[in-house]
Amino acid sequence: MKFGYTIIYVPDVAASLSFYETAFGLARRFLHESGQYGELETGATTLAFAAHELGDMNFPGGHVRADASAQALGMEIALVTDDVEAAHRAALAAGASEMAAPATKPWGQTVSYLRCPDGSLVELCTPMAG
Numbered sequence: 001m002k003f004g005y006t007i008i009y010v011p012d013v014a015a016s017l018s019f020y021e022t023a024f025g026l027a028r029r030f031l032h033e034s035g036q037y038g039e040l041e042t043g044a045t046t047l048a049f050a051a052h053e054l055g056d057m058n059f060p061g062g063h064v065r066a067d068a069s070a071q072a073l074g075m076e077i078a079l080v081t082d083d084v085e086a087a088h089r090a091a092l093a094a095g096a097s098e099m100a101a102p103a104t105k106p107w108g109q110t111v112s113y114l115r116c117p118d119g120s121l122v123e124l125c126t127p128m129a130g
Contacts, residue, residue, distance in 0.1 A: 006077065007048045009055040010118040011067050013038045016049045019117055023094035024079055024087065047077065049118075066119025072099060076113070076121040084110040084124045091122070 010016045013031065017038045020026050026047070031038035036051035055063045066073050081087045084102045091114050092098060099113035099121065110126045 003045050005046045005048055007050050008077075008118065008120050009052050009063060009065070010049050010120070011052055011065070012118070013049045013051055016116070016118045016120075019094060019096075020047075023091040023096055023116070024122075025090075066121075067117075069119060072115055072121040073119070076123045078123040078125055080125055080127050082126060084112050084126055087124045088112045088114065091116075091124070096122070 008016070013035055017028050017031060017040065020040055021028055027041040029039040029041050029046075036054055037048065039046050039048040052063075052065060064073060079087070088098075088102050095117050096114040099115050100111075102110055102112040102124070104110050108129055112124045114122045114124065116122060
């Protein structure tokens, strides 16, 4: 078994891909011609976006739409960077909302939290000291 994908269900796949490209500098791997599924270049584990309509097909009982939730969902995407402050500012400029400003944690890691326009929660963090 290996971890292969994180898929975030969103109202507009192309818009989410564009936001992540602008805010975090991640490259688009592809957007399906239907516009309902797309992926970013993120290394060994794929970060992907799927339209809520696909979620509706996959989950007959429905699903919580992050963009419609007043609070952030209880899950996050963590992106590792050497410069959390600069990445945080870039994401805010691209349209993210600040959940928590960059701060140094007791273990020495710098961390911030943002909510993306599609409702997803992103942690920006420095690498953990090894």
